Amino acid sequence: MNELSEPTNLLKTFKHVLTSGPPEDTYKVYRELYQLGDAVIPALEEKLLAYQWENIKYGMEMTILSGFLSLANDINEERAREVGEKIREKGCNEIVEVRIKSILDFSLDDFEVYSANGVDIYQSKNLKHETRIKPALTRWLSFVPEEDIKKIARLYLIPKDESYAGTYMPILCNIMVVWDMFLSYYNPLSYFLLLRIESTLYHEIGHHAHRHTFGQDPEQEKEADRYAAEMLKKTHPILNIVVKTLKFAFGKRKAGKKIK
Numbered sequence: 001m002n003e004l005s006e007p008t009n010l011l012k013t014f015k016h017v018l019t020s021g022p023p024e025d026t027y028k029v030y031r032e033l034y035q036l037g038d039a040v041i042p043a044l045e046e047k048l049l050a051y052q053w054e055n056i057k058y059g060m061e062m063t064i065l066s067g068f069l070s071l072a073n074d075i076n077e078e079r080a081r082e083v084g085e086k087i088r089e090k091g092c093n094e095i096v097e098v099r100i101k102s103i104l105d106f107s108l109d110d111f112e113v114y115s116a117n118g119v120d121i122y123q124s125k126n127l128k129h130e131t132r133i134k135p136a137l138t139r140w141l142s143f144v145p146e147e148d149i150k151k152i153a154r155l156y157l158i159p160k161d162e163s164y165a166g167t168y169m170p171i172l173c174n175i176m177v178v179w180d181m182f183l184s185y186y187n188p189l190s191y192f193l194l195l196r197i198e199s200t201l202y203h204e205i206g207h208h209a210h211r212h213t214f215g216q217d218p219e220q221e222k223e224a225d226r227y228a229a230e231m232l233k234k235t236h237p238i239l240n241i242v243v244k245t246l247k248f249a250f251g252k253r254k255a256g257k258k259i260k
Contacts, residue, residue: 006036006039007033007036007039007040007042007043008043010029010032010033010036010040011033011040011043011044011047011068013029014026014029014030014033014067014068014071015047015064015067015068017029018063018064018067019060019063019064022214023214024170024171024213024214026067027169027170027171027172028171030067030071030171030172031171031172033071034071034074034075037075037076038075038076038079040071040072040075041072041075041076041079041080041083044068044069044071044072044083045072045083045086047068048065048068048069048083048087049083049086049087049090051064051065052091053065053087053090053091053092053093053096054091054092054093054096055093056093056096057093057095057096058095062095062096062099065096065099065100066099066103069083069084069100069103069104070103073103073104073106077104077107077108077109080103080104081104084100084103084104087100088100108122110124110125110126111123111124111125111156112124112125112130114134116134116137116138116141117138117141117142117144117149118146118149118150119141119149119152119155120152120153120154120155121134121137121154121155121157122154122155122156122157123156123157124156124157124158124159124179126158126159127157127158127159127179128181128182133157133179136194136198137157137201139235140198140201140202140235143231143234143235144202144205144231147209148205148208148209149205149208149209151173151208152173152174152175152205152208153172153173153174154173154174154175155174155175155176155177156174156175156176156177157177157179158176158177158178158179159178159179159180160178160179160180160182164178165177165178165180165196165197165200166178166200166201166203166204167204168204168207168208168212170207170211170212170213170214173208175201175204175205175208176204177197177200177201177204178197178200179197180193180196180197181193181194181197195232195236195239198232198235199228199232200228202227202228202231202232203224203225203227203228204224205227205231206223206224206225206226206227206228206231207220207224209227210223210224210227212224
């Protein structure tokens with residue numbers, strides 16, 4: 001397969017799995033295309049401009065628009081904006097325009113990018129207390145075995161979201177953690193908020209370390225919870241002793257009541 005035909009053939013496969021394939025196949029092909037980089041953009045542009053977007057509002061074509069343009073935006077934001085503008089110039093309806101805008105509004109310019117213990121961090125510039133985040137994150141990741149964080153592609157830190165505290169995207173190997181820190185770091189209760197964020201981070205890393213697949217599988221969630229619990233024992237040994245002591249004390253108390 002030559003360099004010109006590879007993106008075109010992969011895009012045919014991507015189009016098929018976008019509309020009828022399972023998520024696993026979709027993200028596998030997505031990753032292959034992403035790794036080809038800018039070489040994919042001309043073929044993406046050609047395919048997107050082949051549609052009559054002024055006549056399309058819903059259905060399979062909108063799924064293809066979302067998948068193809070999101071891929072272009074992940075590879076090269078400037079070129080993706082050019083493709084979006086060409087679609088507008090050719091003609092598109094209001095629904096397509098809204099979809100294009102929502103995709104192209106995501107920009108790495110909105111993130112501070114740095115590395116912590118070999119993991120690429122994408123920290124939202126909208127986060128408060130941003131100077132406190134990097135030291136905390138670096139410390140937490142320093143306790144994680146190297147093999148467990150190997151091949152994490154990106155770790156996103158974003159402001160509070162109502163729907164979730166963290167996510168793991170298999171195959172793409174992206175982690176997203178909500179930095180829900182609404183108290184001052186000088187407030188004693190901030191310790192428990194940080195503990196919750198830290199636990200979420202380890203939970204999502206647990207999914208990655210155990211190579212979990214898509215979906216809310218109860219066994220996978222339990223395994224990720226156990227991973228987070230073991231990590232917190234390392235990072236908070238005193239807290240671990242306190243919890244064990246309380247469990248022992250209350251266990252003895254309950255046992256005493258049973259005897260009576």
